[in-house]
Every structure is written in C-alpha cells, then in structure tokens.
Amino acid sequence: MSHPEHGPGQLCEAGATLYERALRDGRLQAGDAADAPCLIGSGLLRPAPGDPGLLEPVTPTAALHRLLGLSAARIAAERRRQERLVEQFEPLTRIETPAHVGADTPVLRLHSGTERINRAITEAMADASEEVLTIQSRAGLTGRRGEAAGTAATARDQAVLDRGARMRGLYQHTLRHVPAVYAGFQRLQGDVEARALDELPDRLIVIDRTVVFVPAGDDGRIALEVRHPALLRFFVTAFDRLWRLATPIYPQTVKRPTLNGVTPRQRAIAGLLVEGLTDAAVAERLGMNIRTARVHIAKLAAVLGSESRAQLGYLIARSGILDQEP
Numbered sequence: 001m002s003h004p005e006h007g008p009g010q011l012c013e014a015g016a017t018l019y020e021r022a023l024r025d026g027r028l029q030a031g032d033a034a035d036a037p038c039l040i041g042s043g044l045l046r047p048a049p050g051d052p053g054l055l056e057p058v059t060p061t062a063a064l065h066r067l068l069g070l071s072a073a074r075i076a077a078e079r080r081r082q083e084r085l086v087e088q089f090e091p092l093t094r095i096e097t098p099a100h101v102g103a104d105t106p107v108l109r110l111h112s113g114t115e116r117i118n119r120a121i122t123e124a125m126a127d128a129s130e131e132v133l134t135i136q137s138r139a140g141l142t143g144r145r146g147e148a149a150g151t152a153a154t155a156r157d158q159a160v161l162d163r164g165a166r167m168r169g170l171y172q173h174t175l176r177h178v179p180a181v182y183a184g185f186q187r188l189q190g191d192v193e194a195r196a197l198d199e200l201p202d203r204l205i206v207i208d209r210t211v212v213f214v215p216a217g218d219d220g221r222i223a224l225e226v227r228h229p230a231l232l233r234f235f236v237t238a239f240d241r242l243w244r245l246a247t248p249i250y251p252q253t254v255k256r257p258t259l260n261g262v263t264p265r266q267r268a269i270a271g272l273l274v275e276g277l278t279d280a281a282v283a284e285r286l287g288m289n290i291r292t293a294r295v296h297i298a299k300l301a302a303v304l305g306s307e308s309r310a311q312l313g314y315l316i317a318r319s320g321i322l323d324q325e326p
Contacts, residue, residue: 012036012038014035014036015036015038015039015044018032018033018035018036018039018045019036019039019044019045019057022039022045022055022056022057023057023060026056026057027048027054027055027056028045028054028055028056028057029053029054029055030047030052030053030054030055032055033045033055039055040055042063042067043058043063043066044057044058044063045057045058046058061310061313061314064276065276068275068276069276086216086217090110090216090222107225107226107227108224108225108226108227108228109224109225110216110222110223110224110225111213111222111223111224111225112221112222113221114220114221117213117221117223120213120223120225121205121213122156124207124211124213124225125156125157125159125160125207126159127208128160128163128165128207128208129160129163129164129165129208130165130166130208130209131165131166131167131168131206131208131209132157132160132165132166132167132168132205132206132207132208133168133169133204133205133206133236133239134167134168134169134170134203134204134205134206135169135170135200135201135202135203135204135239135242136169136170136171136172136200136203137171137172137200137201137202137203137287154187154188157188158187158188158189158190161188161189161190161191161192162190165190165191165208166190166191166192166193167188167190167191167192167193168193168194168195168239168243169192169193169194169195170194170195170196170197170200170239170242170243170246171194171195171196171197171200171249172196172197172198172199172200172286172287173196173197173198173247173264173265173268173286185250185251192250192251193248193250193251194248194249194250195243195246195247195248195249196246196247196249197242197245197246197247198264198265198268198286199268199285199286200242201238201242202214202215203215203220204235204239206232206235206236206239209232209236210227210232211225211226211227211232212225212226212227212231212232212235213225213226214226214235260319260321261303262300262303262304262319262321263296263299265286265296266296266299266300266303267321267322268286269282269286269293269296269297269300270300270316270321270322271322272285272286273297273312273313273316274313274316274317274322279293279294279297280293282297297312300312300316304316304319
C-alpha cells in the first residue's frame with residue numbers, strides 16, 4: 001500500500017490511527033509503521049531505548065510544541081523575506097519615471113516619516129465622499145497622537161462625515177476601555193460605527209475603496225500607499241470579513257457572553273496558550289500588557305483547576321472551550 005503524499009506536520013489516516021494506537025499501547029512494532037513513514041519523519045514515533053525493533057510515541061504535547069515551533073520558524077523566515085523585499089524596492093519607488101511611461105499603471109508609493117504620512121493621508125481624505133475603513137490594532141498608523149494631532153485628525157474626520165461619507169473602525173477589545181477612544185467617537189457627528197476583535201492584523205486605512213495606507217515597518221514611521229485595484233479588493237474583503245466577526249462597541253456596545261465561567265478574553269488567551277505562546281507573546285498578540293495577561297492566565301487556570309502551566313494546556317484542550325461558539 002503506497003503512502004499518500006502530504007505536507008510536513010500533517011497526518012494521513014493511517015498515520016493518525018497508528019499514532020493513536022501507539023499512545024494507548026505505549027509501543028509499536030517497527031514493522032507496523034511501515035505504511036505510515038510520516039510518523040517517524042515528523043518525530044511522532046521514535047525507536048525504543050535498547051530495542052530498535054520497537055517504536056514508542058512522543059507525547060502529543062511535546063509533538064505539538066515541536067511542530068508549532070517549525071511553523072513559527074517558517075513564518076519568521078517569510079517575514080524576513082518580506083522585509084528584504086521592502087528594503088530592496090524602497091529606493092526604487094523614489095525614482096521619477098517619465099509621464100508617458102506607465103501612465104495608466106496604479107500607483108504604489110512609500111511614505112517615510114510621520115509628517116509625510118499624515119500629509120498623504122490628509123490629502124487622500126480631502127477627496128473622500130463615500131466610506132473610510134480603518135483598523136487600529138494598537139496606536140494609529142503614524143504612532144501615538146499628541147493632543148494637537150488628535151484635534152486635527154478629528155476635524156479631518158468630521159469634514160469627511162459632513163460630505164456624507166460613512167466611517168467604520170475595527171479595534172482590539174483591549175482598547176474598548178480607553179476613554180480617548182469613546183471621546184473621539186463622541187466628538188464626531190455622522191455615520192460612525194466601531195467594532196472590536198481580540199486579534200487584528202496590522203493597521204490599515206482604506207479611503208473610498210480607491211487608496212489604502214498600510215505600515216511598511218514595525219515602528220509606524222514608514223507607510224505604503226496602494227492604489228492597485230486587485231490589492232484594494234483584497235484589503236476591503238479582508239476588512240469586511242473581520243467586520244462580520246467583530247463585536248459592536250459604538251454607538252452601542254454588545255456584551256460578549258461568558259461560557260462555563262470562562263470570559264471571552266480568557267477564551268482568546270486559551271487559544272494562544274494552546275499554540276505554545278509565552279506570556280509576553282500572548283500580551284503582544286492581544287494588545288495588553290504582560291501583567292494583565294498573567295492575571296487572566298491565572299484566572300483561567302483557577303477556573304479549569306490547573307496546578308501547572310503544562311497541565312493548563314491539557315485542561316484547555318479537554319474542556320472544549322475553544323470549540324464553543326461565543
């Protein structure tokens with residue numbers, strides 16, 4: 001029987017059956033695993049000490065952490081490749097091309113520096129008359145706003161609303177309790193709506209579905225202006241799908257339900273703990289400080305009756321809280 005091809009870290013039907021049997025029995029004859037070489041290749045089975053004719057299973061927790069680590073390494077390598085591409089093409093975007101060359105080609109521009117980014121956004125917003133979509137995962141696209149910058153942004157947004165445009169914003173749930181967020185909304189008059197999710201991609205501004213601004217660096221001081229129709233459709237579709245999953249927070253707040261004593265915030269943390277993330281990584285992903293994250297982790301452990309971090313992951317998986325719809 002030929003072994004079906006599949007990606008690393010995946011299990012075929014025969015492999016899953018044999019691995020489950022190995023976990024129950026403690027060991028397998030080496031010949032029994034011949035039809036599922038993926039078990040040895042992925043490190044789920046290993047030779048038993050002192051008897052190479054037997055194979056013993058690696059615990060599911062250890063195997064999961066190893067495979068997640070490999071996945072994280074691949075993601076990190078891809079991010080480094082993206083950063084190298086940005087560094088390579090950034091000088092090229094500054095080259096002025098003759099007017100007759102690519103006159104009909106959609107624009108791709110890189111803006112460096114807070115002042116230049118704000119100016120480009122303001123210029124684009126000056127013509128907005130339909131809809132502005134924003135994702136604010138942490139600070140604004142150009143970092144934390146001072147009082148003067150915040151006032152200018154409010155005036156800019158109000159001018160857009162006065163032209164009959166609609167504004168929709170996505171925020172992380174951790175920002176729901178920041179008074180400035182609500183104060184900013186309350187100063188605006190018009191069609192304004194905001195929703196929140198536990199996790200969001202990086203910051204984004206879409207204006208009239210004709211131009212989008214996204215960060216091109218980690219510090220928020222480089223932004224990419226995109227006017228390519230295919231990319232615009234992608235960003236708008238991604239926003240709309242996140243919008244349907246999000247919880248309304250303005251103008252009316254919808255309270256998210258607690259499931260079996262586990263709050264929505266703790267449920268989000270549980271999902272990241274199962275992925276093998278550290279406390280610091282959990283806090284970063286959910287936009288909270290590490291102390292708050294640890295308080296929620298301690299409460300989650302108390303609800304599930306966990307006495308250790310290793311046991312907590314097992315209890316989360318067994319409880320089924322990640323399979324329940326909020």
